[in-house]
Amino acid sequence: MFRFAILMLLCCAISISAGLIKKRSASHSGEYGGNGGKRFSHAANQLDGPITVLKIRTNRLYITGLQVRYGKVWSDYVGGQSGDLHTIALEPGESIVQVSGRSVKYLRKLEFLTNLGRRFSFGADAGTSFTALPVFPRAVLSYLSGRSGNVIDAISFHWNVKCTLESGH
Numbered sequence: 001m002f003r004f005a006i007l008m009l010l011c012c013a014i015s016i017s018a019g020l021i022k023k024r025s026a027s028h029s030g031e032y033g034g035n036g037g038k039r040f041s042h043a044a045n046q047l048d049g050p051i052t053v054l055k056i057r058t059n060r061l062y063i064t065g066l067q068v069r070y071g072k073v074w075s076d077y078v079g080g081q082s083g084d085l086h087t088i089a090l091e092p093g094e095s096i097v098q099v100s101g102r103s104v105k106y107l108r109k110l111e112f113l114t115n116l117g118r119r120f121s122f123g124a125d126a127g128t129s130f131t132a133l134p135v136f137p138r139a140v141l142s143y144l145s146g147r148s149g150n151v152i153d154a155i156s157f158h159w160n161v162k163c164t165l166e167s168g169h
Contacts, residue, residue, distance in 0.1 A: 033154030
């Protein structure tokens, strides 16, 4: 009976461990910037599809606002209304694979690099620099989160393997 109990315990432990071993595909980078502002997250928006368009608003000092289109659906606009509005439309099959920037108490600069080698840069070249990269191969930017008020106070980048986003695998 004792051997049977030990054998059952061992089988349960092996089966639990096997269930916990899963291939990971998601990671995040950040939070870059300060701790002011109200939290925002586009986690639910990623279900609408991959990032297809970014709208970035800047003034001479800061990234003041942003909005992202996931598939054909726009996220809520976050941040303030001051400054110039810039739009980045991604090509079909194009994804963001790296984001660099600068921040102090607020987000000062963002630079996006795509899998097609295109680079888009916005904001002031001042502050502490950062580079956000996915942990896993084939991962792309899947959504943003952070803090905002009249400007973008802080930002985080969330990555997922591209095939997971397109095929649901």
